[in-house]
Amino acid sequence: MRIILYTGKGGVGKTSVAAATALRCAELGQRTIVLSTDAAHSLADSFDLKIGREPIEIAPRLHAQEIDVLYQMDKYWGKVQDYFRSLLQWRGVDELIADEVSVLPGMDELASLLQIVHLAESGRYDVIIVDCAPTGETLKLLSLPEVARWYLTHIFPVERMAARFASPFMRAMTDIPMPDDQVFATIKELIQQLDRMAALLGDTKTSSVRVVLNPEKMVIKEAQRTFTYINLYGFACDLVISNRILPDSITDPYFAALKESQARYGKLIEESFAPVPIFQVPFFDHEVVGLEMLRRTAQSAYGDQDPARIFYEGSPQEIEKNGSGYVLKMKLPFAATSDVHLTRAGDELAISVGNFRRNAILPRALASLEVQKAKMDDGKLVINFA
Numbered sequence: 022m023r024i025i026l027y028t029g030k031g032g033v034g035k036t037s038v039a040a041a042t043a044l045r046c047a048e049l050g051q052r053t054i055v056l057s058t059d060a061a062h063s064l065a066d067s068f069d070l071k072i073g074r075e076p077i078e079i080a081p082r083l084h085a086q087e088i089d090v091l092y093q094m095d096k097y098w099g100k101v102q103d104y105f106r107s108l109l110q111w112r113g114v115d116e117l118i119a120d121e122v123s124v125l126p127g128m129d130e131l132a133s134l135l136q137i138v139h140l141a142e143s144g145r146y147d148v149i150i151v152d153c154a155p156t157g158e159t160l161k162l163l164s165l166p167e168v169a170r171w172y173l174t175h176i177f178p179v180e181r182m183a184a185r186f187a188s189p190f191m192r193a194m195t196d197i198p199m200p201d202d203q204v205f206a207t208i209k210e211l212i213q214q215l216d217r218m219a220a221l222l223g224d225t226k227t228s229s230v231r232v233v234l235n236p237e238k239m240v241i242k243e244a245q246r247t248f249t250y251i252n253l254y255g256f257a258c259d260l261v262i263s264n265r266i267l268p269d270s271i272t273d274p275y276f277a278a279l280k281e282s283q284a285r286y287g288k289l290i291e292e293s294f295a296p297v298p299i300f301q302v303p304f305f306d307h308e309v310v311g312l313e314m315l316r317r318t319a320q321s322a323y324g325d326q327d328p329a330r331i332f333y334e335g336s337p338q339e340i341e342k343n344g345s346g347y348v349l350k351m352k353l354p355f356a357a358t359s360d361v362h363l364t365r366a367g368d369e370l371a372i373s374v375g376n377f378r379r380n381a382i383l384p385r386a387l388a389s390l391e392v393q394k395a396k397m398d399d400g401k402l403v404i405n406f407a
């Protein structure tokens with residue numbers, strides 16, 4: 022089974038690429054489902070078909086689903102949300118406001134991603150393709166199970182025991198709502214599902230994240246930041262897709278400046294994501310809507326290759342804790358320490374080795390630190406931050 026998550030800044034054509042990939046996989050004979058976790062769904066628009074909150078077949082061997090966040094929240098978080106809502110209403114919070122704020126930050130996205138676990142464990146699909154919400158924050162939320170696992174082991178049993186003993190006394194003295202065993206059972210089940218999700222998406226032989234972007238400065242910077250967090254949290258990125266490239270057949274002088282800009286930023290894309298492969302999709306003369314245009318998109322991106330294959334294995338960069346600082350490691354084969362030059366501007370790090378240049382966005386933990394030293398070690402550039 023393969024799980025492929027497509028992420029990228031809003032408006033880059035991520036949904037079209039995800040839909041085209043799913044269609045191509047299905048036409049190659051793989052049982053495929055494509056689902057959208059974005060609250061502003063556009064998957065149905067890409068296929069020009071009606072898609073609901075449960076999987077439906079839209080073509081041979083191809084299912085689609087647009088996640089209904091309220092439905093998923095009730096499914097995975099309903100009991101706990103009911104308790105929080107009653108607690109807020111007890112404090113006099115307006116019912117409508119209590120309904121809104123009883124959802125913990127990020128829970129709506131996580132509830133959507135939990136559907137991946139259900140689909141994977143169903144055994145009904147060979148390929149699961151996810152059109153993620155247009156932000157890299159979704160990926161950072163996947164680190165939550167590490168914290169949740171510690172909570173479940175150390176704090177959760179104490180809280181549950183305390184609530185069990187305190188409930189009779191609290192009910193005798195006040196009408197404050199107290200959590201019952203169902204609430205605690207829901208929390209435990211939720212954390213266990215998050216743990217299974219993290220294990221599933223962290224398996225680099227099964228799952229990978231693909232970044233979709235356009236050759237524009239702001240889009241590339243956002244993609245770099247996402248790419249950094251993909252590596253930071255141990256997920257695999259096996260492909261970058263540069264979308265809406267003006268083809269050489271367009272010779273109108275009106276587009277000359279845009280073509281020159283795309284060529285310039287194309288080099289920045291290579292500097293930012295190498296050695297991960299970069300596939301290009303042209304700017305089409307028709308809107309990418311419907312099966313025929315999705316086929317054209319898939320053909321342009323993948324040619325005769327199977328989109329479900331793993332296009333790159335390994336991690337281009339690694340970040341490790343080292344005492345009070347951190348170590349950033351990047352693959353730079355055939356380079357010597359004397360060849361390497363670093364330039365730093367805030368959270369951006371530019372690495373030059375002869376004619377080769379690499380751009381990286383530092384995560385917050387490193388952005389506030391100073392570069393202490395850098396050296397080449399076994400084909401990797403090792404940078405110490407302190």
